[in-house]
Amino acid sequence: MTRYTSATDADRAEMLAEIGVGSVDELFEQIPEPLRLGRPLELADGLGENEVFGRLAALAERNADAEREICFLGAGMYDHYVPAIVDAITQRSEFLTPYTPYQPEISQGGLQVMFEFQTAMSELTALPVSSAGLYEGPSTVASAGYLAIGATGRSRFVVSRGVHPHSRETLATYAAGYGAELVEVGIEDGLTDAAALADAVDGETAAVFLQSPNFLGAVEDVEALGAAAKEHGALLIVACDPMTLGVLKPPGECGADVAVGEGQPLGNRLDFGGPSFGFFCATEEHIRRMPGRIAGETVDADERRGFVLTLQTREQHIRREKATHNICTAQALNALGGVIHLAWLGRQGYRELGELLLRRTAYARERLGAVGGVELLHEAPVAREFALRLDAPVAEVLDRCAERGIAAGYPLGHEYPEYEDGLLVAITERRSKEQIDQLAETLEETVQQLATSDQRRVPA
Amino acid sequence: MTRYTSATDADRAEMLAEIGVGSVDELFEQIPEPLRLGRPLELADGLGENEVFGRLAALAERNADAEREICFLGAGMYDHYVPAIVDAITQRSEFLTPYTPYQPEISQGGLQVMFEFQTAMSELTALPVSSAGLYEGPSTVASAGYLAIGATGRSRFVVSRGVHPHSRETLATYAAGYGAELVEVGIEDGLTDAAALADAVDGETAAVFLQSPNFLGAVEDVEALGAAAKEHGALLIVACDPMTLGVLKPPGECGADVAVGEGQPLGNRLDFGGPSFGFFCATEEHIRRMPGRIAGETVDADERRGFVLTLQTREQHIRREKATHNICTAQALNALGGVIHLAWLGRQGYRELGELLLRRTAYARERLGAVGGVELLHEAPVAREFALRLDAPVAEVLDRCAERGIAAGYPLGHEYPEYEDGLLVAITERRSKEQIDQLAETLEETVQQLATSDQRRVPA
Amino acid sequence: MTLPTITETPMQADRAVTIFEKSKEGRRAAVLPDAGVPERPLEELIPERLLRTEPPWLPEISEPEIVRHYNRISRRNFDLDTGFYPLGSCTMKHNPRLNERVAALSGHARLHPAQDPKRAQGALELMWLLQQALAEICGLPHVSLQPSAGSHGELAGLLLTRAYHADGGEQRSKVLTPDTSHGTNPASVTMAGYEAVKVATNERGGVEIDDLRAKASEDVACLMLTNPNTLGVFDENITEMAEIVHGVGGTLYYDGANLNAIMGHSRPGDMGFDIVHVNLHKSFSQPHGGGGPGGGPIAVSDRIEPFLPRPQVMRRDGANGAEPTFDLDFERSKSIGRLRGFQGNFGVFVRSYAYMLSLGGDGLAEASETAVLNANYLLARLRKGRAGRYLPVAFDRLPMHEFVLSGKPAKVELGVQTLDIAKRLLDFGFHPPTVYFPLLVDEALMVEPTETEPRENLDAFADAIDRILEEAESDPEIAKQAPYTTPVRRLDEVKANRQPVVRQALD
Amino acid sequence: MTLPTITETPMQADRAVTIFEKSKEGRRAAVLPDAGVPERPLEELIPERLLRTEPPWLPEISEPEIVRHYNRISRRNFDLDTGFYPLGSCTMKHNPRLNERVAALSGHARLHPAQDPKRAQGALELMWLLQQALAEICGLPHVSLQPSAGSHGELAGLLLTRAYHADGGEQRSKVLTPDTSHGTNPASVTMAGYEAVKVATNERGGVEIDDLRAKASEDVACLMLTNPNTLGVFDENITEMAEIVHGVGGTLYYDGANLNAIMGHSRPGDMGFDIVHVNLHKSFSQPHGGGGPGGGPIAVSDRIEPFLPRPQVMRRDGANGAEPTFDLDFERSKSIGRLRGFQGNFGVFVRSYAYMLSLGGDGLAEASETAVLNANYLLARLRKGRAGRYLPVAFDRLPMHEFVLSGKPAKVELGVQTLDIAKRLLDFGFHPPTVYFPLLVDEALMVEPTETEPRENLDAFADAIDRILEEAESDPEIAKQAPYTTPVRRLDEVKANRQPVVRQALD
């Protein structure tokens, strides 16, 4: 009898008798003999719980996680503190183990969570309609592109180079399928080149993709940049950071038709990149083109308030090849984590956290910018992350910092060859002033040691 | 507004108006002015959740726990693997946050757990009646003494030196209160001195206290030793290790009137000594003298099966000064952990685990006993723990082992001056053969280095 | 056409079945590692007559079914994370999950209690810090964290008193407790080998001073008191009482169950108490766990200190500016000795210390303020309704953090007892108050809302009480046969006592 | 005397209230650290016009009330840890808590995805080990863990097919899927820019070979198949079908949703498939979470490998006997590129890998055996009762791990539809099977018990179905108006669609 099963030999015998076959093998005879494996899988034998725990703990030991290192890495996922109630609630069997709420009468818990999630994301983005949990950030950007094609009948995307490289690459991957052409608009002084954007947008343009704060941390003037899209009837699709919307003007107030993004900062741990959730909000007119599940309010046979999956005619299980998207299993549990975190922060706390990030980031940017051999990559306003230039090989600096227990940031060179000396530094409420000072001192030391030139930053 | 509360200033104002007072201070005026503190407590200001987590994590970092060290420490608490379902279930609000089931109609969950716990402990000890969770091991021994006095009208205890030193000391502490005289019987070759015991027991003896396996790990012949108690009408009180009762003859089959013990090995983590639970089982005749809560089966108004707290006339909240014990809040949640662990092991697994402990312990004892400068402190049969003599200063050996990441065992000298060179080594299913060999090699090395004499163990 | 009407709630229909009854031979959850050592027959290792022949009849069941079993029965509990739980004297305040998280860190959870103090500095420092905080809150300089709960602390306090007197060559035999005291007080008195002597309560709910003076003889070892007491009122005469008892050489013991009323506002030490116990599972947010675990640390004055239990956590200042170090002190010649194994309920200390860090000094004081505010508000709301007539407050004065109502008028005028009202409250989704305690109040209902309840819940509770009394005015049977919607209805306790069935029969 | 009878269950009486409606101005749970840096006005940091004027209307509520809110609504869910959940095609097998425990280790949970591979060796090795295991199970050598769920894997598979053909200078436009296929299949086809073409099903429930042959043109890029298919039967002609599709240069895509039937018994790669997706949240015990997270790794053959998504985990053998090291390979010139951010749902990988370690190779094979045994047993039990008459199995042969019943006779003879039977099952405490899928079966009920259900639960389910049909024989209305005991009764979906209310109105 294997792990987690109940069938004893006695059970098997009685069950086979009831079925009317002599052995379990007979049940597999419908598989043509040549297609039967006929040998054991080449996998180790099963292990007891303690041994499995030991193996996984040993692997975990070999990762430098944010508990062991002071983590200034960001680039789309951030080391925020996840309140204890998030784990306590998301680990409840009642939320952890059911599937998609196909039977609303016994799924009101999950459906109400979706409804609350939709409300929260709609509030954050200032857009009226929200889908309940897509996979994660970049694929959500690609899904927005799919909606834009359906909505405009056009197939040309104008994409700012400030949009997360993963999002741009994912968009391109999807576009190769549903067929769309991508035009990229460059960055000037940390911000999307407005003139170039205006030139790039035309009557064939299905959508303009912006991100704010952009990948370099700079807060874009979405409203101004979006004008070109409006002018040519293209959709304005804005990727945003859900932890900054307590202080930054929300996409809905900047003319965005669709706001998407990575939900990880809200109640989801880093998990080396997933699972987290994506969010997808839009204006009323797109409600029947939205991807993913949407919960709606209604009443039951006795007029009790209740919730159901609604507008399902958008979805694959009803519309099949005519569906607005192929998504089925998404990230419901991660979205629950997000809505709990937001409730825990509350209206005031959410705003205060945004302010905290702005102020600590401003401090960190000045402090680090003043370090010898370090200068700002751009002077544009930033919210929670900023880019530096190092007068030293970035990879080596990072190694030295790691030896001192600090993950100093994200090297830009890999995805932005033009910023081969660039370092992206992220701040969360977990990064104290002391830790920021420690990073400054460590950079001071290491950059000096590894300095590639003697030219030092001339104070502006 | 403080943490975890809801009263806003607006709430306060309205509530005070409803009460009809002008300020909260007025409500405290019933405290005579001189007794009011009139200054803030000299405690730091409150901290955010992330900061509190950081503080506690920093303290935890400074402990060498069994995750970081290979732990051969025992002496009453053992590093067994606690299955994941124990945490998952005991952390459910429904079990974690209610109090004692005073209202049975809404406490059937907790009451059924008590009933199941009683059944399980009764099965383990082979005694028909069980109380549901006393504090922990040693205080349970003292409580058994209190029962013995009530049951026999006598007040003389004969206690084997093989009983856990903490139990003997706790018994003495309690005895100073309820008034009892303690007579200790020594150890010969690891086992209670049978002759001395027989001499010590007389018509004034209320109870004989044994422990098996005893503190030196030796399995006592409880039945034989108990004869003296039977002969003189004294109660036989046996402390036992709940992880060994799958293989060792249970107290109930050895003539014990009362079996008690430390429940930690069952589903409870080490927690630096607590919380865990104590168990207390006895023969039918003592049912109305038992300490602590007992759940009983009954039916409700519609003849549905249900459970209630029963025989409450034993208890302090009913009988006050005439109660059989003063215990109120006990260790219900820890007892739940125990019953889940037992269900998870199941009848087969529980027995197998006992056998595993016996065999690994036998291996470890031979392996370590063969190390130069190390010899067995006694040759008596052992179950899961055994005692060695080191030809080197024990404390220094332990420090050296710790430097090599091993907690080699428990030094006996502190509580048994006669075994000043003694080391108690405990085995659990978490201690693999490889770890045992590693301990042997480490001892080989360190004992040699620190050898106090050249006399080496002569092979028997 | 006959549609099914609900005769039972789903939970009522789902009859209780124990995990033993679900057992089926050969099933299992655990998979154990193989020993990896020679498979020797047990008889070679242990004399056969010391071996067990039949393994115990533990359940045989798969892991999924174990999880389902306990998840399902867990829902047959009402719990604090579900609703209002105004169980008087028990301080059912919010249990922060943060505390569970930090207690589960392996540095705490997997630390062996016999670890060498050198390698358990974090744990010892945490205990020391908690001791300091409790000393400041109680106004007494020395703390032992060892007692496992309140009643354990009481026993410790009485044994300390005995040791203190014995040290002075004295042997005293009596301990005074008010008739309002909690059952554990007299029970502890007996267990500690003393005789419990009741002192009367005056018309304000405090101790009757004259009665105390009359009974305060040289033979009195101690006076055990709760203040605010179990009526929820503060005894203003405490200073005078202390003088009386100290005058005859007795000690004053403070039952800390009601500390939640006065944290940061008044201190037992300043009232003249020599020994105090604190219930960490009440004032300091350790979850009640269905009846434990708890923690009952004691704080004492200088004269009692020498007798504190062994071991004590001690702090050594680091030589020339080095970090201080912490150790366990076993060499305490006058100590009463141990009260339990190892160092106490450390996991509880972690939670309570985390709670203190979260609230801070001001936060604790404000918690007490809000607790008192909530109690007074709820009482005011109740008074306005039918409770004012049928459930009057036992002693007509402003309470502290809790108050006691008397159900006598309801019994006489409506024919419904406190028990009936409590049972009917279950149908309204509330945990009832503590009932029939303290004993000197007829048909007592003891209500403690705690500071973590929002006002809306207090209003809803007051409304429910009013509804129940209104129902009773028209038909007392409704309450008398309640509850109706709980997993089981009223249970036959007499049957349970007559023929006790205290374990699952297996066959 | 009029005692209250239960007209509603307690949960029904407790009307839905969202957390936004519980909000009260000024309340909060979180306490944030102060910035500890100069308090500069925001306008100094960000141009005013880019700042938000009104913070969003998030709930204002205390922590205890947040916990209560979600605990209470959580009980309005039916879940796998409570009871039988035979939701066909979804493999609702036990979710071991061990997996949650190891996933929560900070080395996994707090590892930043942009951590330098040098300092994330444990995570990369785990991914590599999982890839190896999946490759062995699927019989295909190369694996990408990136897809976030099955449908994501399907899209990946089709984009791989497109890239594969493009690399050969080809452009194909059609993808074949059987009419029994899951909705995500055709939806993915469209999203990938292909035209979906249905192939018919034969009388044994397999693909109609002649129809396939007829439609298999040079313009066909791929055939997407589930085997055993959504009828729970194994298509014996798979080898021939593979020849046909490969014959015209198309690829074969295996939808792995039903892999739980054949683990260790048969491998998609050996059947001729080029691309396979695996649902880690089905066969490999990742909890379904109310609709995710999931994992949809893909395994592919050599000829597809060059096109796999970026980045790929790679293993470097250690120079002269040193430990191997692991890295991420971004330099894949022919890759279709990324499908998402970073490396995929790593937390899901940890759980599924722990599950594989727990069961081992034999355990996985045995899990499939038991899954097939349970399905066949349940079908046999059902057949014996009224289901045999009213709910016959759609294709009369031995199923694999699941089977599909047709409710047509019940509809015609009893006037109760599959929906009614499903709703009535709720009153009996069961989650209903998947209904109305696959589409080609009238009134379909798709039943998948999985291997982790004990026989007793299968018996109870069969008995419940029989009871429901018996009720229907005497009074169909009972089923038609069901459920009666659930937190809410049948909901008005038309209303929800007509005037969609998709968020809480705030005012």
Ligand SMILES: Cc1ncc(COP(=O)(O)O)c(C=O)c1O
């Ligand atoms: C007033 C009072 N004293 C003492 C106790 C006993 O405390 P414990 O249950 O922690 O032993 C209680 C517990 O309810 C109490 O309310």
Ligand SMILES: Cc1ncc(COP(=O)(O)O)c(C=O)c1O
């Ligand atoms: C047969 C089949 N194919 C594909 C899918 C889609 O998988 P996912 O939900 O992981 O996207 C499902 C999910 O239910 C399925 O049952």
